[in-house]
Amino acid sequence: MVSFSVSEKPMQATSLIVNGKAVTISADPDTPLLDVLRNHLGLVGTRFGCGAEQCGSCMVLIDGKPEKSCGKALSTVAGKAVLTIEGMGTPDKPHPLQQAFLDEQAGQCGYCLSGILISAKALLDKNPSPSRREIAAALDDNICRCGSHPRILRAIERAAFSMREGGVR
Ligand code: FES
Ligand code: FES
16 A cells, blocks of 8 residues: 655545555545646656546546546545556557557657547457447547547557457558
C-alpha cells in the first residue's frame, strides 16, 4: 500500500486501485481523478485537453469502463480499479494496441492517443472482432485534432487481428 498526501483544504483519505496497485490519496474528495493521476501519482500519460468532458484525452478505464477522468471526482472512484495508459503496457512489453499504433504510425502530435488507446482497449476487451463502424462508434468520445483517424482505425483493426490470431497483419 502506497500513501500520498497533498496540501489541499478539506482532506480525506480515499483508497482505490490504480494500474493494479492499491493507493490511498489524501486530498479534497472533489479533486478530479485526472489531477490525482497526473499530479499526485505522476501518471502523466493521461492528458488534460479540454477539462470539460469534451475531448476524451483524459480517458481511463474505471472498473473496465472508459470514463473521462477530468469529470470524475476522487470520491466517486473510491474502491474502484482505474487503468491508465501506463497500466496497458510498457516500451519493452507493449499492449498489442500500442504495438499496432506504432506499426501503423497512427498519430501525428500524439496528444489524443492515450485516450484513444484506452477507448480501443475497452472495445476489444468486450468485442474482439469489431467492424470498422463499431470501432468508429467506440471512438465517438475521442477527438483527434490532427485528423489521424484513418491510421487509427487501421491500427485498431490490426491489433484486433493480432489479438485474435496471434499473428501479424
Ligand atoms: S480533458 Fe477530459 S474530456 Fe477533455
Ligand atoms: S494525433 Fe494529434 S490530436 Fe490526435
